[in-house]
Amino acid sequence: RPMTCPFQYQVYLNRQRSYRELPMRLGETSTLFRNEDSGEMHGLIRVRQFTISEGHLILRPDQLEEEFKGCLDLAKYCLGTLGLLDKCTFRFSQWDPANPNNKYEGTAEQWEEAQRVMAQILKDLDVDYTVGIDEAAFYGPKLDIQYKNVYGKEDTLVTIQIDMLLAEKFGMYYIDENGEKKLPYIIHRTSMGCYERTLAYLIEEFAGALPVWMAPEQVRFLPVTDRACDYCADLARQLSDLGYRVDVDYRNEKIGKKIREATMEKIPYMIVVGDRDMENNTVSVRLRTGEDLGAMPLADFTAKLKAVVDSKSLDLN
Template sequence: MYPPMVVDDEEIILRPMTCPHHFALYMSKPRSYRDLPLRYAELAQLYRYEKSGELTGLIRVREFCLADSHNFVVKDDAEQEIHLVLDLIERTTGVLGFEKGVDYVYRLSLGDRKDTEKYYDSPKEWNEAETVLRKLLQDRKAPHYEAEAEAAFYGPKIDVQVKNVLGKEDTAFTVQYDFVLPKRFELKFINDQGEEEEPVVIHRSSIGCLERTIGFLIEKTGGAFPVWLAPTQVMIVPIAEKHNDYAGEIVQKMRDAGIRVEVDARGETMQSKIRDAQNQKIPYMLIVGDREMENGTASVRLRTGEDLGAKPVSEVLKIISSKYLTKAQELW
């Protein structure tokens, strides 16, 4: 944590985590088993004073935006809730183009019964929680390995592990089974027998720290983002100045469809414009000249170097829109 700051006689603390605030929301009124599962999620701007030697580009930073959630569940429902969380994570990683077992694996992070200073001293609860996580990973046939003494102090967790370009393994997302903080914060609900009971809290993130995830994506793609993420999706390349008006018509149609498009109207050669667009990893280059103006077409080139030839503008617009809206990985 950063040290507290005093501003106008008021102590201010930079927020390092969301857990206490979500717990306060949970405790704001009495809860029944009928209220559960109860899920609080937010995009939280957080601050953690990482040591300078541990800072690494976008992968490890001191200020970051975390997609964080805390799911309060009846203990018997924890396994099913975590299945739903892993479904969400796998959908997210799939959209980003990360392949399970290739780009990432799961790590079952376990506690250490001997280290009672770091880990809550309740072997029975640790065994139960670890058994739940191990079973669901096995049931899903998910590629994973186990690591002792990697758990959070409040419970075991499933970490999504990605290797960065330096060969170091980093955690992209995490799912944590928490049976300790409900005790410390005295979280309760009334069960179906009319008695007080502690919930289990599932700490989870669907896309992790946005900066870190973008960092992993840059390393994986070399900046050649999928169409839906590319800052500029289409570059129009008019061959000569007289083709600028036709290029402008195509731009308007694409912008009306929500496509991010630019025109390279510089007085450079066509080859130079195409090379610059490819260097910028822009997915599509549409080249327009006399023939394209006459036929209502555009010559399509992909950033991969493929020349698809002249296509009707309406067809090009339809295909690019489809790839964009469906978050497809392929370009054509």
């Protein structure tokens, strides 16, 4: 399965469609495959099996700009939430009529019209972009959201593509208000790109210290002595029941070693629990940055954790 497009088109094609049903927005998270050359593969950034959330919007020509804006807003929201948007740039990827490989479908007139429409949309949306000749998809121009990794290499993270050609090839008509058969436009879009590639960029961007809301382990309890293990287990269970990712370091090791290892593993919150905490029904909170927040009731820490996670904050406080 190289792409999701033909499969989603079959949903549209399962019966005749009216103009009143458009736009039809289809989306799925799917596993795709590309037979990349071995020399092209690079960690999680370029792989042969990958996961993507891809959508196709089938719409009338008069709906194109509004739906394109919605796709761009979605991509900006996702990348902004992940903390990657500030490093992104935009590229208007166009065809090259002199392309020696002749990879493009359609006529010159169709391409000029598609690129004229897209240029007007980008102008209306005040998108600051560069132009990439011969970077278009074979069926239409696209807006590529480009990201520079920590080494300065630029890759495409998200694409939003205008397609005026494939609907005819797949026989995807709709009946307009006059009872006539018309061809829709299609927008191909992703929201946060290939999961594996985006994850690689997140690991690089944050040097492994992922924001709390996406950290694989959000809280680690560190009992100072064996006497605190049951207390820690009970508190960890309370946080786990609330949906947080929690672990307890039960090892018979010095507390300094437990703190060092948790810090090196980039655990956002370390909860150090000793005899005094058990006596006072408190927990002592440390951040992976080395900051000590002192002792507090578990309820206070839980409220703090909830605020950070719910807000998708990139900070620990």
